[in-house]
Amino acid sequence: MTARSPHATTQIQGGPELPQRRLLATSIPGPRSKDLLARKTSAVAGGVGISVPVFAVAAGGGVIVDVDGNSLIDLGSGIAVTTVGNAAPEVVAAVSAQAASFTHTCFMITGYEGYVAVAETLNRLTPGDHDKRTALFNSGSEAVENAIKIARAHTGRQAVVAFDHAYHGRTNLTMALTAKAHPYKNGFGPFAPEVYRAPLSYPYRDGGLSGAEAARRAITMIEKQVGAANLAAIIIEPIQGEGGFIVPAEGFLPALSRWAADNGVVFIADEVQTGFARTGAMFASDHEGLVPDLVATAKGIAGGLPLSAVTGRAEIMDAVHVGGLGGTYGGNPVAVAAALASLDLFEHGGLVERAQQIGAILREQLDALRDGDPRVGDVRGRGAMVAIELVDPATGDPDAALTARIAAYAHARGVVLLTAGTFGNVIRFLPPLSIGDDLLREGLGVVAEALETV
Template identity: 75%
Template sequence: MTLVDALPLIPVGGPTLPQERRLVTAVPGPKSQKLSRRKLEAVSAGVGVTLPVYIVAAGGGVLVDVDGNSLIDLGSGIAVTGVGNSAPEVVAAVAAQLAQFTHTCFTVTPYDSYIEVAETLNRLTPGDHAKRSALFNSGAEAVENAVKIARHYTGKQAVVAFDHAYHGRTTLTMGLTAKNQPYKNGFGPFAAEIYRAPTSYPYRDAGLDGVGAARRAITQIEKQIGADNLAALIIEPIQGEGGFIVPAPGFLPTLVDWCRANRVVFIADEVQTGFARTGDLFASNHEGIVPDLMVLAKGIAGGLPLSAVTGRAEIMDAPQVGGIGGTYGGNPLACAAALATMRSYETENLAQRAREIGAILTGRLNAIRAVDKRVGDVRGRGAMIAIELVDPVTGDPDAALTGRVVAAAHAQGVVLLTCGTYGNVIRFLPPLSIPDDLLVEGLQVLSSVFAAA
């Protein structure tokens, strides 16, 4: 029995913090501004900050900064703190592991929590086939390893990613990522044998259905690359940084069928969509697809750095012993956090909670759209919802409006994130522990911002 098994079940939600928006200074306040000046002197200018408030406590649906402001958190650290920030069960699990040992390196002297995390992932992910898992540190690292494994298994080299994709910032994953600025600009050359295909973008696809969009992509792949050269196809079931684009029905299943028929490994990048975020444990379930490999991170461990590749046993077992791994991959503290976090997703029925949050988000955001034609689209699933802002006459992306709206919301104590290839999408990723009234208040602030913008 692991340390986590002995822990009592504790509801998610983090430390006891008043669940309220409270502004005692301007945002950012004087102490945060002082820390920002220190950042300029100490931290690389390449490390950007969305909202320069410095956090001292967080839990439920709030972030508390050094100036005493309590902000509504609609970002979850980019979909990481799904179970809530400093969720009590996660804190207890990590503290118990901390008292035992912090590191040995699993590839030197292993420990059982790594195995239990792998067993849990093998059980929870789609499909009843034999599976294996390997643990890493970040989403990008897991993506790189998924590509390595697919290439080794197939003996082929080429990899296809899609328009609007985001898969990371390392040399290989920058090549997979579509958006140039800020992720790729000036950092080339990128890894070879990476190709791009058109995706399904219902809002801008002029009536093209999912099957038609898939056939368009397949035709391009067959003509420009050839299935005999293609090791893997990698796609996010809902594109994240690209704009929370939900593909039209039939798009992903058609791609999966083509991959199966052509010995191409289908990799689902569920770094942002995984772990109850979309109203199901994994977004692939909405589409009825079973990926060959899944890339997982973000919400897996309640805020600690951990990622994984989980997939078909015959594919995962293809690399030679020692071919995958790393010093910190599957760190025991992160494994303890992951076991507690994954238990919370199941026992607290957080997929249902994500659906409830999604209903509130889509209802309120569609109400704004009904009276403000600058909101061109409301889309997403569960607690992963976005709005695309456009010129109401031309339909062109309006990044400037997006920037103004988000800045005004920040000033009023609501943490929002942007995304989208054109910089014109606002994404909503609240922690699944956020109270309804706090979520509604944040959306009321947003509504007032639109009225004033």
């Protein structure tokens, strides 16, 4: 392949045919990655960081290959984006065919069938059999922000409640919804008004509070400090992402949903990270039979291309005036082609079952770590979305320093590992569903080795 800049970059064929092995050809980072890191420092805004100090040239299956020839085990999927696998052949074929036809017209100018087909598929797959509508956007933040717009238009109210430890995005409104100050909010205010925060069900740190009890606590706070008559929407991640993969106690989410329905409040499920087979169900809401009014999706929807959506009850979605929703790139034809291929894989490729299989391996290996090491305070999650919370065994306090050391150890030994949590003490596991069992177990073995070593 011909290089497009004076800086030559080796091109390697990616996808599932890429050799599925961990290989350290150099130290991490290698010399070419170091050169690119220096160029990044000179050319890219300092606020854009890189967690693993390598530069990729190919990826597929369960590995990422860097410019120095190192092959790293991928336990992050680009933060749950490449769920179907990097460069999945079906996605590559769909993208190539669409790009050869046309790359853009703007759906608001001239329509095209792919946008409508994605909307039809999401209307069918998201929880509930009621009449639905969908609008497409570019990112999870955009989907969340538009879900709030839609809820406000439908209810005529302004207030919105989000929850402790929540992460909803980096735009002004979604920063207001997000709980964690650093690095997401520091220095960027003032934020959008009429956003309130309620306590989440956090079983590891709730002292045995049941889901019903945690819901009563949250609802009481909402009623007393916001008032149901002022509230347009409740927005919640069925399993929190950046917040640390917190799975609310059973019954917490349905109780909130019932209260919202009884009070004319729109219940929004932020399934940006949890959607599309990731948790061993098509959507995390499905685990408790939750039927949200609106569902925000993104990340895994399009096999690595930027696309997001809001899907929900027709009467709510249609409350917005014509022209009130959209965006220049929203539902880009190449992205929707990738989404249709990915959605077909999610629905017919056995990926829900594969997420369950991966989840069983993750729980087996990580539960064993917890049983043998008191610094592993908790193992939680569902399907291929599992995390460990690391603590000081004497006090139970979060141990962010240990977490950072384990991640650095894994990175240096060729394993892409992501951290999370309000306190920076959670390691999250989000492998692509295309990863092999042996490679997954090897990556988890490096994490166990890191715990023993650091």
